[in-house]
Amino acid sequence: MSALLHSRTLALVTDLDVVPDWDDLARRIGAAVRGGVDLVQVRAKTLDMRERSQLASLLVGVAGHGARVVVNGDPEAARKSGASGVHLPETGAGSSISEARALLGPDALIGKSVHSVAAAVQAEADGANYIFFGTVFPSRSHRGGPTCGVEGIAAGVNAVSVPVIGIGGITAGNCKSVIDAGAVGVAAIGAIIGAYDSYRATRALHGAMMGGKSHSPGGDIGSAQG
Amino acid sequence: MIEITVNGSSSELDRPMSITAFLEMKGFGGRSVAVAINSVVVRRTEFDGTLIGEGDVVEIVRPVGGGL
Numbered sequence: 132m133s134a135l136l137h138s139r140t141l142a143l144v145t146d147l148d149v150v151p152d153w154d155d156l157a158r159r160i161g162a163a164v165r166g167g168v169d170l171v172q173v174r175a176k177t178l179d180m181r182e183r184s185q186l187a188s189l190l191v192g193v194a195g196h197g198a199r200v201v202v203n204g205d206p207e208a209a210r211k212s213g214a215s216g217v218h219l220p221e222t223g224a225g226s227s228i229s230e231a232r233a234l235l236g237p238d239a240l241i242g243k244s245v246h247s248v249a250a251a252v253q254a255e256a257d258g259a260n261y262i263f264f265g266t267v268f269p270s271r272s273h274r275g276g277p278t279c280g281v282e283g284i285a286a287g288v289n290a291v292s293v294p295v296i297g298i299g300g301i302t303a304g305n306c307k308s309v310i311d312a313g314a315v316g317v318a319a320i321g322a323i324i325g326a327y328d329s330y331r332a333t334r335a336l337h338g339a340m341m342g343g344k345s346h347s348p349g350g351d352i353g354s355a356q357g
Numbered sequence: 358m359i360e361i362t363v364n365g366s367s368s369e370l371d372r373p374m375s376i377t378a379f380l381e382m383k384g385f386g387g388r389s390v391a392v393a394i395n396s397v398v399v400r401r402t403e404f405d406g407t408l409i410g411e412g413d414v415v416e417i418v419r420p421v422g423g424g425l
Contacts, residue, residue, distance in 0.1 A: 248398060249418050252391045256420030286398040290391035290418065 136240075136261050136294045140316030141337050142170040144203075144298070145190070146272065147177060149325045153186060157193045159329040164197040166333030168323065170296075170316075172218045172242075174203040187212035201240055206231040209239075216240030218263070221250050228257040244298075246279070248290045255291040262293055263318055267309060268300025271321055281312040288313030303332075303339040310340055359411040373411070376404040383417070391418040 143163050150156040160171060171194055173187045183205055191200045191213050199215035202208045204225040209217040216239040220226050231241055243254035244263045251262050264287040266273045267280065278299065279287075288295045297309035298318040306317045317340055326332030358369045363383075374382070376392050376399060392399050393416040399407050409415060 248391055248393075252389065252418050253420045256389050286393075289398040289400040292389070292401060 136296075136315060137169055138315060139310075139341060140170050140261075140294070140296060141168050141333070141340060142172060142263075142296055142298075142316060142318035143168045143198075143323050143333075144172045144174050144318055144320045145324065146320050147175055149321055153189060156324065157189055159324045160190055161193045162328075162330035163323050163333045164194050166330045167337035168333055169198045170318075171198050171200045172203055172318070173200060173214070174218075176204070180205060180208050184208040184211040187214050199240060201242060206234045210235060216242070216260070218242040218244070219259075221245050221254075228254065228259055232258055245287070246277075248286050251287045251291050251295070255293050259293060261315075262287065262291065262295050263298045264288075264295050264314070265297060266299030267297045268302075268305060270300040273299060281308050284309055284312040284314050301336070303335040306336060306340045307342060310342070316340065361409060361412065362414045364415070364417055370409065373408045376407050376409060379409050379415075380404070380417075385417065385419065389420065392416070393418070 145156060150159060171190060173190055175183050175186055178186065183202065187200060187202045187208055194200050201216045201218040202212065202214050203218045204220055206217045216235060217231050219228060219231060221244050228241055228243065240260050242261045242263060243259040245251045245254055246265065251264060254262055264284055266276055266278050267284060269278055284297050294315040296316045296318050297314045301317045301319045302322050309317050319336060322336060323329050323332050358371060359373065361368050361370060380386055380390065394407065394409065395414050
């Protein structure tokens, strides 16, 4: 697959704190991919590289041709698992795009999380294929942390030429505002894998993101935040 | 002459000019930088058509190091 994202991307970030059981997580990921998720980021910081690689391999198989899988912060696990690439944190260990590119090659999908315009510009210059920009709205995973709002998304989108995906507190009720600000997509955690029915939750998010009606009659995912 | 502020320092221009022309004059031509005028980040596709004028506060955000 090419390193380009779809013109509308619905991304899912795994969280073992939300769903610790691998088989349960795999079922939810499968349902989410059937529902319209086309980018899965395997975030499993508590696992060692071997375990992370095993989990990523499992999810690469589950995703099949329906979604690309990237491994958070671990290019080696990405390589071993057959994932499409890696998603790197803004700073700290394992954040180097050039090192990841050297290991994974020019066709790998390399994304970067950023929290400012300056970091977005840097990530693009360093060769990121896409950017996660946030935290857009208050979220469970960054409780009490600063948020950038849709105005921040608009600034990030204007600052770079690579695709920008909004993350943080994304729900079916607010994701369209992120798209309207110029993002190519949104990323969710709890709003999908934390939902009772990941398929219906994904359809609701996907429908809202595309500007159409929810495909999930009933069921309140509005309060579930990623 | 018109007075502007660039990354916190006072500066002067002979005349209003586009962001594209301004970046070329400053040696940033062709580089991946972000530009905010009066705190609003301007989309790159609008650099040609956006003029920097009297009193504008310009912020140029550029990557550090070699990059690509």
